[in-house]
Amino acid sequence: MTKRELRERRRRAWLLSGAVALALLVSLGSLGRLLQGIEWWLQAAFAGIAVLAAAAGTRAVLRWPFWPTLAGAVAGIVAVTVTSAPLDAFLGIVPVPETFAAFRELVARGEESIASQATPARADEGIRFLVTAAAAGIALVVDAIAHWFRSPALVGIPLLIIVSVPSVVHPTIADPLPFVLAAACYLLVLRVGARVQSGAALGLGAAVVVAALLVPAMLPPVRPAQGAGGGSGITTGLNPILDLGADLRRSEEVVALTYTTTAPGGVYLRTTSLDEFSGPTWSPGDVDEYPDNPVDAIPPAPGRAGDVAVDRYETTVQSVLLGGRWLPVPYAPESVSGLDGDWYWEPEALAVRSETAGVSGQDWEVVSTEARPTQEQLRASGTNTPAGFEPYLRLPDELPDIVRETAQEVAGAEATSFDRAVALQRFFRGPAFSYSELAPVREDYDGSGAEVLGEFLEERSGYCVHFSSAMAAMARSLGIPARISVGFAPGQPSTDSETDTRIYTVSSYDAHAWPELWFEGAGWVRFEPTPGRGAPQNFAQALPDDPTTPENEATQAPTTAPSAPAPTPTSTPGVPQQLGPDGSAAQNDRETSNAWMAVFVLAGLLVLAAPAIARLARRSRRFAALGRAGGSALDAWDEVRDTAEDHGRPGLGAPTPREFADSLRDIDSAALDRLRLALELERFAERPVDVDPADVREVCAAIAQRASFAQRIRAVLMPASVLSRFVPRLAARADGSAG
């Protein structure tokens, strides 16, 4: 190679790296739909550029293609260290074992943060780390694809993945702009990366991938295959409130768990409580780990005075298709047994969690207590706001005024906090509100965030997330400490005829959220504002005071006024409804959206599998021709050649069949000689010879056998003999072997 050519090649390599960097940065930008601020982008861009620049710089000096990738990997690790954990690294740059421990910590925090936030999420340390590490990793991959494998066309696939993230995570995002920008950058990569302009082929290849980038933008937003096939279970552990709507809207019912209990009428199974209302969403405030809190002895629930009656129940739960890290248990658990793995309880919420084990496949026994305060006990606290509960009263600044105003209007006139709470519950369960899992999605106010509440209060249609979130926020505005608990409604009872026990079956449609309000002396008390769902249908009306409780007599006579009913949080739950009032419509919508999802997934797979399909089609056409009379030895030979090219064999530049066969000498197969001779006789002696397709198969198998595993995968998914029509790599390779 002359100096001029070398210079030209280097210049092109730099240009290609630049184009790839631009495409990466633009693609990362599309995540702006999901994350707040710009810091995360700067950090990720820094890491991505560090990787690409290190690889490009090394490439200019060292020829072996492995070095640039190695340099890129090192640069990526350093960049991630510098941006994410400089304090845990040597000199702030060099990663040491502590650095990786810090990384692990950041990953956990990031996952937690993703789980607990709604979009657009605050890009905290954990999320920034995840995005940065992903950017570095993807930069490394696209660099290797573009330079090492010389397939700039394939750079589109990782970019497509990044760009697709927002519409996959959030179904309502269908913004074509990021797709268009990414597609434009991708075209630039193609333009710079292609050495020889074979116009039509290049155009076709570009059109295919650009279509792949644009098609998702044009499709209606869909949820990705979360249990779409019915095969996967449900995971409430990771992202309780954000997944809830999706679980309720599943196209088919999935059984989450079954249980038996000594509690009459079944129990609410709570996974966790969300006490932090940040504005965009409710989230668990406490994400620390408590390895020293074993679940065999959990302290009593906070806030219960000695004079409040307490019932104790035993419940045996079996997970069917439930996964996740939060254990569904009735509130308040006293002890949990029968679990595999390390589980602990969180001091604030008494939720049971594990960092290492999962709910999936487990069964466990829970002893739980339930307070049964009388209505007088609940009223006793008046309107006082207990000290130390400020976090449970916090409301975000952006909370629409309608929330406070409605709260005042509905319950402001009541004398005590308890009466106000009952008024709120009655308000929600009244005729003004309707239950719908789909209305919020259609009207674009799905979620539990502050702004959503305003819309919900105007539309007055939603599901448990909206009802519980609205009631909790309104209670806070009235000075009542409130939080949202997430888990499952009691489920569907059935009687086992053999053992005569009641078994409750809890399905994905029983996924539920409910508000819990704090009253001095009673602790956290469950309310049920969601109409038609969950326990007391008429929370405020059913009021059998517990006559067996001596404290009742000791304090005040039970109220006899039916007009002022007291709450009984432990009263018999009604049969939970499987579907909302508009359930059948929901079913239809689900099916439509599933059809679109199938189209989308199928289209994506088709685009990714296009090269493999083209290769298979060509192969079967050739074998079919060989099977017919008049089949050509050239078909057999072309198949061998393409297979060799797919597996990255050298020697494709050999001009004559004999020289090419010599390049396959290591195969040493009589079949190869027969094929070669047949071709020579047919082409150069005009004497047609029958070709045995088995010979072709044997030679092709031998070629595959001698290739590395990675090459074999590549030969199937990205066959070079097909791609070389779009990417002029074959020409480059032939040049190399000739020179």
Next chain:
Amino acid sequence: MDSIPAGFEPGHAEVPLPGAPPMPFEDVYRRSRDVVRAIETVIDGKREAVETALTVLLAEGHLLIEDVPGVGKTMLARSLARAIDGSVSRIQFTPDLLPADITGVSIYNQSQHEFEFKPGPIFANVIIGDEINRASPKTQSALLESMEERQVTVDGRTYELATPFVVVATQNPIEMEGTYALPEAQRDRFMARISMGYPDPSAELGMIRSRETSSPLDALTPVVTTRELAAMIHTVRNVFVSPPVEQYVIALIGATRRDPDLRLGASPRATLQLIRAAKARAALDGREFVLPDDINALLVPVLGHRLIAAGRSAATAGGSNLTIAEALARIAAQTPVPLGSAGRS
């Protein structure tokens, strides 16, 4: 199999092959192996040169062996001649050699009162022309003319030369003293030019031992008769050249004419000779048809001495073997073999 008419080349009359029906291809293969083996008892480790020499013999061409003195040029020529049971003559070219010393002279026979033609050394099956570039251009041209026409005209009478007829000329590289470089036009008449090159160490060691007592050439006995050779040549003429191979040759030759590294490309005569040599090579391999590989293997021997590299003076033209060989290798690598499309029948 189609029979390709031989001798279609203008100025090259169909040479009758006395009493020689074509020999089966397997026999051609066997007999030529015999010849190669016989020659290799004399010239060790030069398989390629020996095979090319035999190819030229069967293709009815003439061979030019070019190398420094003492590497066995003459030995190859002589052993080739010796392996064939035909007449052999040897002409040592010197600056004072005259055309008549090659063709022969008419002498007046006093007893019969008429001129009697005394044939020169050219009237033999195998002519060894030693150091052909030391003769004067006039003498060279007399030899080359008879090579082409396969006949000699002396005093208005034309005499046919023997069949088969092959000239094996040797020459020293032209930079050496006391030589008259063969002009391109004359080099073009040789079908192929080969270089011997120095023997490898083991071959040279074997040579020391075998030559210590006697010349192995003395022990070499003919393995092929003239009649058999004529039959073999007949067979070679029947070798099939397919259209793809013809197109391939045309493409290669065309490329030499366009190549920027070559000042003079290959002539149409070169095209014909390349095809003819390729047919011989195929027959030597026991094949009834020519492969592109035959063409590739013969590119340098057949075309090398006809081309002139660019940027060289005429004096050194043809001597810059390396550049020309490189250019030919590049052309061969870049010219695709036309295979046609599948399913044509």
